[in-house]
Amino acid sequence: MRSPIRVFVVGLCLGLATPAFAGTYSAFGPERFARTTGAPNVFTRSFSALDPGAAYTLRIVNGPGSMGRISSAVVTLNGVVIAGPKDFNQQVGLFESPVRLAASNTLVIELRSAPGSGFDVIILGTDNVPPTIRATMSQSPNPAGWNNTDVKVTFTCADERSGIGFCSPPVVVSREGSGVVVVGTAFDLASNRASDDTRDSTLVRSSSCFNNTPSVIRTDGVSNSRTPR
Numbered sequence: 322m323r324s325p326i327r328v329f330v331v332g333l334c335l336g337l338a339t340p341a342f343a344g345t346y347s348a349f350g351p352e353r354f355a356r357t358t359g360a361p362n363v364f365t366r367s368f369s370a371l372d373p374g375a376a377y378t379l380r381i382v383n384g385p386g387s388m389g390r391i392s393s394a395v396v397t398l399n400g401v402v403i404a405g406p407k408d409f410n411q412q413v414g415l416f417e418s419p420v421r422l423a424a425s426n427t428l429v430i431e432l433r434s435a436p437g438s439g440f441d442v443i444i445l446g447t448d449n450v451p452p453t454i455r456a457t458m459s460q461s462p463n464p465a466g467w468n469n470t471d472v473k474v475t476f477t478c479a480d481e482r483s484g485i486g487f488c489s490p491p492v493v494v495s496r497e498g499s500g501v502v503v504v505g506t507a508f509d510l511a512s513n514r515a516s517d518d519t520r521d522s523t524l525v526r527s528s529s530c531f532n533n534t535p536s537v538i539r540t541d542g543v544s545n546s547r548t549p550r
């Protein structure tokens with residue numbers, strides 16, 4: 322008979338614990354649009370936003386790399402003209418404008434310039450709220466808190482604004498013994514500023530980053546007839 326295992330499951334979220342360090346993420350793009358010959362090029366893109374009420378910025382980098390700069394274009398978002406011909410010329414390398422998003426969005430870009438010119442478009446959002454993570458075990462421990470079979474730990478991650486960039490895959494705990502620790506990690510798409518220091522401190526003091534999600538799920542315990550203590 323195998324020995325029982327005792328599993329501790331810890332959900333760890335990596336995000337920005339304080340609003341002072343705003344994380345940005347891409348709600349659209351970046352995508353490069355290039356002018357060819359003939360009639361104006363018209364590009365239509367559809368994309369969704371998890372949090373339409375948030376603030377967003379549309380940024381255009383004109384003439385990236387070896388491309389020529391656009392001299393005339395119309396950029397329309399959900400039927401609203403964000404940038405028109407007067408906003409572009411050979412001296413304009415960067416254009417930025419605050420924009421409003423809906424849950425479902427349509428971006429239309431019309432390029433009227435010389436062939437070989439183009440620009441990059443990105444819509445940026447800000448996300449200061451850490452994601453949530455929840456761990457569940459494939460089977461519950463016995464009343465004494467122990468499992469006597471392998472336990473599969475599955476993590477469920479969620480983020481209301483930028484979305485989940487990483488969620489730990491399931492872990493099968495086959496090791497026997499007491500105090501087996503399984504750690505899951507969640508990144509949202511704005512968590513590029515999370516550091517190793519954040520990771521360490523979050524692991525130890527995880528409660529502050531979980532909001533309403535239990536910070537530590539402990540499944541102590543149990544199993545077969547021979548409860549170790």
Ligand SMILES: [Ca+2]
Binds near residue numbers: 451482
């Ligand atoms: Ca977030």
